[in-house]
Amino acid sequence: MKSLIRCTGVSLLALLASVPALADLKVATSLTDLASVARFVGGKHVTAQSLCPGYSDPHFVPAKPSLMKAIQSADVFVSTGLELDGGWLPLVLPGSRNPRIQPGAKGFVDASDGVDVLEKPTGTVSRAAGDIHPLGNPHYYADPKNLEVVARHLADVFSRLDPTNAADYAANAKAFEARMEASLTKWQSQMAPYKGVSIVTYHPNFVYFADRFGLKLFGTVEPKPGIPPSPHYVNDLAESMKKSGVKVVVYQPYYNADAAKQVAKRAGGTAVEVATEAGGVPGTDDVFSKFDTLVATVAGALSGKPEAQR
Amino acid sequence: MRLRMHACMLAALLCVPALAVAQSRSMFSNLANPSIGMNALFTGQAARNLNQPYSLGFDEAEISLISVVDPYWTLTSNIVFLPDGTVDPEEIWARSTNIPSIQLKLGKIRGSFGKHGLLHTHGFPFIQAPIIMANTIGNEGFKDAGIEAAWLTPLPWFSELTGGVYQGIAADDEHPLDFGSTAHDNTPYLGHFKNQFDLNDATTLELGQSFLQGRGSDGLMHSALGGDLTVRNVPLKDSNRRGWILQGEYIQKGSSAGGYTKEQRGGYASFQYRLSQLWWAGVRGEQARDSFTDFLVDGAGAPVAGKVTRGSVDVMWAPSEFSFMRLEYSHAKADDGNGLEPSDDRIMLQISYTIGYHPAHAY
Numbered sequence: 231m232k233s234l235i236r237c238t239g240v241s242l243l244a245l246l247a248s249v250p251a252l253a254d255l256k257v258a259t260s261l262t263d264l265a266s267v268a269r270f271v272g273g274k275h276v277t278a279q280s281l282c283p284g285y286s287d288p289h290f291v292p293a294k295p296s297l298m299k300a301i302q303s304a305d306v307f308v309s310t311g312l313e314l315d316g317g318w319l320p321l322v323l324p325g326s327r328n329p330r331i332q333p334g335a336k337g338f339v340d341a342s343d344g345v346d347v348l349e350k351p352t353g354t355v356s357r358a359a360g361d362i363h364p365l366g367n368p369h370y371y372a373d374p375k376n377l378e379v380v381a382r383h384l385a386d387v388f389s390r391l392d393p394t395n396a397a398d399y400a401a402n403a404k405a406f407e408a409r410m411e412a413s414l415t416k417w418q419s420q421m422a423p424y425k426g427v428s429i430v431t432y433h434p435n436f437v438y439f440a441d442r443f444g445l446k447l448f449g450t451v452e453p454k455p456g457i458p459p460s461p462h463y464v465n466d467l468a469e470s471m472k473k474s475g476v477k478v479v480v481y482q483p484y485y486n487a488d489a490a491k492q493v494a495k496r497a498g499g500t501a502v503e504v505a506t507e508a509g510g511v512p513g514t515d516d517v518f519s520k521f522d523t524l525v526a527t528v529a530g531a532l533s534g535k536p537e538a539q540r
Numbered sequence: 541m542r543l544r545m546h547a548c549m550l551a552a553l554l555c556v557p558a559l560a561v562a563q564s565r566s567m568f569s570n571l572a573n574p575s576i577g578m579n580a581l582f583t584g585q586a587a588r589n590l591n592q593p594y595s596l597g598f599d600e601a602e603i604s605l606i607s608v609v610d611p612y613w614t615l616t617s618n619i620v621f622l623p624d625g626t627v628d629p630e631e632i633w634a635r636s637t638n639i640p641s642i643q644l645k646l647g648k649i650r651g652s653f654g655k656h657g658l659l660h661t662h663g664f665p666f667i668q669a670p671i672i673m674a675n676t677i678g679n680e681g682f683k684d685a686g687i688e689a690a691w692l693t694p695l696p697w698f699s700e701l702t703g704g705v706y707q708g709i710a711a712d713d714e715h716p717l718d719f720g721s722t723a724h725d726n727t728p729y730l731g732h733f734k735n736q737f738d739l740n741d742a743t744t745l746e747l748g749q750s751f752l753q754g755r756g757s758d759g760l761m762h763s764a765l766g767g768d769l770t771v772r773n774v775p776l777k778d779s780n781r782r783g784w785i786l787q788g789e790y791i792q793k794g795s796s797a798g799g800y801t802k803e804q805r806g807g808y809a810s811f812q813y814r815l816s817q818l819w820w821a822g823v824r825g826e827q828a829r830d831s832f833t834d835f836l837v838d839g840a841g842a843p844v845a846g847k848v849t850r851g852s853v854d855v856m857w858a859p860s861e862f863s864f865m866r867l868e869y870s871h872a873k874a875d876d877g878n879g880l881e882p883s884d885d886r887i888m889l890q891i892s893y894t895i896g897y898h899p900a901h902a903y
Contacts, residue, residue, distance in 0.1 A: 283741075286776040293903045294744055295698035295736040302641070302692060320900040324614070327692045329638045334611060361861055457860060458817045484777055486817075 254392045258301040258331070259308040260315040261288055262508040263371040264341050264380065266516040268308060270406045271384045275395045281322065282315075284509025284520075287484040289361075289456075293318040298325035305391060307331035308384065311342030312368035339387050344379045345370045348437050360454025372506045373438035374414050374521055381406045413518055417525040418443065424532045430471060432481035432490055435506055439524070448476045451490050459489050468496030478531045480504050483511060502531045574607030574615075577897035579662050587886035589835045596889065598623045600661060602630070604897065612638045615647075618660070630683065641694075646687040650680075652702045652732040653750040655768040655789055656808075657681025663902075665785075665812050666824055667868045667888045671848050675804035675831040676764050676793040678714050682752060684728070702732040710757050716804075717793065718762050719754030728754025739771075744903075746770040761796040772903070783814040804831045804845075820856040835884040836874040846876035850884075861898060866890040 257278040259265040268278035281300065282291045288310065291297075298321075301307060307323065309315055323332060330337040347366035355364045370376040385403035389396035425444035429436070432451040440447050448471065453463045471477075477499035481490035487503065494501035504527050505511040505520055514520040584596035601621040609615050617632040633647030650658060656670060657677055669679045686706030693699040706728045710720025719728040729752070736746040746769070753763035768789040775782050790807035794800055806828030814820050827850075832843045850872035858864035866889070873883040 283776055287779055290780040292774045292779060293900060294738070295700070295734075295746070295903065296738045296744065299692070299698040316900070318900050321902060324635065324637060324643065325692075327639070327641045327643050327690075329640055332637050334608075357860070357862060484779070486781065 254395060255305045255388060256303060257306040257308065258304040259341075260291075260310045260319065261371060262510075263377065263517050263520070264308045264310065266508045266520075267377055267380050267406070268306075268384055269516070271381050271399055271402045272388055273398055273402050275392060275398060276388065280509075282507075284505055284507040284514065285483045285511070287482075288314055288507065289317055291315070291318045293321040293325075295325065297322045298327075301326045301331065302328055304328060304331050304337070306337045306339060306387060308339045308341050310368055310371070311340035312347065312365045312370075313363050314368035336387075336391060339383065341380045341383065342368065342370060344383055345376050348441060349434070360452070361456030363455075367434060367437050369435035369506065370438050372436060372524075373442045374410050374417070374517075375442065376438065377517055378407045378410050381410075409518065413521065417521055420525050420529050421445075424529065427532055428474065428476045429528070429532070430467070430476060430479045430493065432479075432485040435482070436480065439506070439528075443525075445528075448474065451479065451481065451485070451493055458486065459493075464489060464493050465496065468493050471497035471499065477534075478502065478528075480528060480531070482506055500531055502527050504528065572607070574605040575897035577604045577894060577899065578602065579604075579660075579892060579894045581662050582891045583667060584889040585886060586888075587835075587884065589882065589884050590886075596891075599890075602660065602662070604899065606897065606899070608637075609634065612636060630680075641692050643690045643692075644687065645690070648683065648685045649688060649704075651677075651682035651684060651686070651704060651706065651730050651752065652688060652690065652734075653677055653682050653730060653752055653764070654766045654791060655748060655770060655787060658902075662892045662894075665810060665822055666852050666854050667866055667890045668852065668870065670789070670806075670808040670824075670826050671828040671831055671833050671850060672791050672804065672806040672808065672826065675716060675806070675828055676791045677752065677766075678716060680714070682717070682730075682764075683714065684709060684719075686728075688730070697738075698734075698736040700732075700734045702730070702734070704730040704732075706730070706754070708754055717752070717754065717764060718756035718758065720757035721755035721759060722757075723755060723759075726755040728752065742775045743771065743773045746772070756795070762793070763795070764791060764793045766791040781814065781817045785812045786810075787812075802830075805829050806831060806848075818857055818859060820858070822852075822854050822856075824852045826850050826852075833872070833874060835872070835882055836876065836880070838880065844876045844880060846874050846880070848872060848874045862894045864892050866892075 254275040257268045257276050259268060259280045261282060262280040262284040265278040265280040268276055281297050282288050309319060329335060332338060350366035351364060381403045385399040388399040421443040426446060428446040428448040430448050434450055434455060449467055451459055453459055479490050479494040479501040481487060481503060483503055490501040504524050505514045508514050508517050508520040514523050578601060580601045581599040582596055583599045586594040603619045606616045613634045614637060615634050618630045620628040620630045622628060629648060631648055631650055633645050633649045636644040656673060658681060661680060673679050684706040686704055688702055688704035690700055690702040693701060708719040708721060708726040708728055709715055711718040731751045734748045736744055738744055748768040750766040753761055756762045770787045772785045773783055788809040792805035793803045808824055808826035810822060810824035812820060812822040828848045830845050831848050832845055833848045836844050836846050838844050850870055852868055852870040854866055854868035856864055856866040868888045871885050875881045
């Protein structure tokens with residue numbers, strides 16, 4: 231009997247120890263990268279979850295009612311902004327019936343605030359150009375420097391909502407920035423040999439990465455954003471790649487790998503799967519490991535030895 | 541003369557910047573204008589039993605306006621322009637944004653009854669609405685002025701309980717339910733219970749139950765009850781290229797004549813499969829009892845009630861988010877129980893275009 235009581239007591243203690251400490255702020259995000267930054271900045275005071283997994287297309291997240299339920303009690307919602315989540319967030323946010331995170335409330339964050347947005351349309355915006363983003367290219371999280379902007383922004387928001395831990399948030403954001411700067415130096419030296427080299431991407435979501443690391447974007451597997459390629463277009467793109475000596479096609483796990491591989495094969499090059507969002511491929515659990523893998527994969531493909539570099 | 545002309549031109553040139561400044565300094569900012577979108581829908585039909593030409597016709601144009609009103613409300617309106625020249629303010633409602641766990645909708649709304657009844661015409665998965673819809677709550681669902689409160693319960697899964705009260709309106713082509721009593725106690729009301737479970741990352745199960753009741757112009761209580769089940773699969777890695785939806789719904793209309801009398805009743809089961817980013821295909825089977833449909837008519841052309849069974853297949857091509865074409869074939873047979881047993885075959889083509897604001901995709 232005594233041993234039974236002891237055993238039960240030990241089990242209860244173990245169970246209590248396994249329950250995570252109650253966080254001060256519950257954060258939900260549109261993207262895994264934003265959740266990852268929120269975890270670094272928030273530290274032990276924050277729990278963060280992304281509604282879109284890293285291997286799913288952030289443009290087309292099914293607006294499941296369970297997502298509304300998932301953010302019913304969130305304190306902060308971090309949207310990617312620039313209308314990247316415009317196809318689903320306008321249903322999920324009001325559906326949560328959580329006034330704290332509605333646009334305009336203190337708990338709603340547009341993570342693109344303060345980011346130097348590229349490809350802002352000038353002149354007439356027309357869908358003849360495909361499913362374009364009228365506020366500019368929203369894939370800014372492919373540039374490590376932009377995540378530093380997001381970290382500073384989140385530290386401000388967390389401090390306003392939870393002033394008791396403001397010093398921790400500021401220190402964490404500073405540490406994040408320092409680590410990102412150190413990592414960036416490493417990634418830039420890995421990419422340095424390929425400055426000015428052209429690549430083809432599936433969708434225009436490599437613009438910020440190319441801008442940061444000096445790559446040239448030759449074209450996209452999609453003829454226009456959101457429009458799938460026709461066999462004729464695949465052929466034309468491959469032919470022009472061949473003529474210009476472009477060898478590498480990169481695509482995210484949520485795009486049509488067959489089309490990307492076909493273009494690369496016809497051009498005599500290689501197609502590589504990369505994650506621009508944390509969690510997109512194995513070993514990319516946070517934003518640092520994401521960039522480690524992304525840089526190594528792209529550099530490997532450009533060196534002509536993709537397997538060796540990964 | 542030339543000097544005068546030059547002087548005039550110089551004066552005009554000097555005025556240009558002043559005019560530009562004047563135009564940009566308008567008293568009326570347009571920055572808070574609502575998002576505006578329009579959908580245009582065209583349908584062609586070839587049905588040998590119907591006395592209609594085989595041609596493509598204009599179905600409707602729907603203009604949507606949506607905007608934040610203030611920190612407490614957003615307003616949505618869908619105004620429909622019909623081929624006969626009439627304009628129908630189909631939906632104009634405000635939604636609360638500031639009440640924890642509860643969402644209020646008030647105005648002219650589409651009542652939260654069932655699954656198919658919540659869809660706009662251009663969102664129907666098949667060109668023809670299930671026959672039971674027009675025989676129970678309305679071809680495009682139950683639309684009426686009223687107020688609904690939807691409570692997201694604290695249960696660990698998505699569980700929503702909705703209650704609504706509406707204006708009493710008499711039966712017409714759009715409202716098969718007679719809620720036309722002028723008695724002061726005639727407040728049609730609705731209850732809807734919806735539960736959704738994630739079976740895994742890709743697949744969800746949704747169950748819904750609905751009830752709607754009000755007093756008719758005959759003094760009797762008229763009601764509709766329904767149940768729906770939807771299993772939906774959207775692989776997260778291929779969310780824009782693959783997926784399927786299996787859905788079934790049953791609706792029954794009745795009245796309090798002699799206790800409770802069942803009137804029209806029936807349902808449908810459908811399966812839609814996404815073949816690629818551009819292509820969808822679907823199949824649907826349905827039956828409606830004691831129901832009316834366009835090809836079940838007597839010798840004088842008057843509608844007759846009977847059992848109607850219909851099967852439909854369709855294929856849809858959507859080259860972008862903003863347009864689609866759908867081809868549908870259906871075969872139906874009917875039986876009025878008195879020897880009238882017509883059958884019907886029809887081929888339909890539907891084309892949809894959307895410009896401007898494109899609302900988020902409902903799940």
